[in-house]
Amino acid sequence: MILLRIAAVAALAAMSTASAQAKPAVSPHQQGTEDAAHNDSGTDGMPGKTADTDRTVRIEARDLAFNVKRVQVRAGETVRFVITNTGKLPHEFVIASHAEHVEHRAMMQKMPNMQMGSEPNAVTVDPGQTKDLVWKFGREADVEFACDIPGHSEAGMTGAFKVMR
Numbered sequence: 001m002i003l004l005r006i007a008a009v010a011a012l013a014a015m016s017t018a019s020a021q022a023k024p025a026v027s028p029h030q031q032g033t034e035d036a037a038h039n040d041s042g043t044d045g046m047p048g049k050t051a052d053t054d055r056t057v058r059i060e061a062r063d064l065a066f067n068v069k070r071v072q073v074r075a076g077e078t079v080r081f082v083i084t085n086t087g088k089l090p091h092e093f094v095i096a097s098h099a100e101h102v103e104h105r106a107m108m109q110k111m112p113n114m115q116m117g118s119e120p121n122a123v124t125v126d127p128g129q130t131k132d133l134v135w136k137f138g139r140e141a142d143v144e145f146a147c148d149i150p151g152h153s154e155a156g157m158t159g160a161f162k163v164m165r
């Protein structure tokens, strides 16, 4: 089961690497809406491999806040986030730049039933559940975590990463 997990994470990482390499260089005004969530305003972090975990950080998602507002990480560090939902509502844990969060929220306003859980930078955690998200931080300081379900970030389900170089 652990091996399967690692394989799945590795596959996701390989997919995102492949799509990044395959993406042609385009100026911002040429980018289509389908690529809006993965444009160049994104963070330089990427999904990490469980096997490379440097540190595990436990986070509690409540209605409607995370138990921490700020998490300090080192540039290049692979952090395994273990998110437990102790609330009564489903919540997300999404790692992205500020601009990407704004785009995700706009998209979810239009499509409230869309699940972010299949994205490599997001997990959806149902009440009582615990899920993992492994993330390798880059040097970029503009990276935030949030629940982008409509109304949740506005109510305070956001937090910041402090990236130490």
Ligand SMILES: [Cu+2]
Binding pocket: 064, 090, 091, 092, 147, 148, 149, 152, 157
């Ligand atoms: Cu939420």
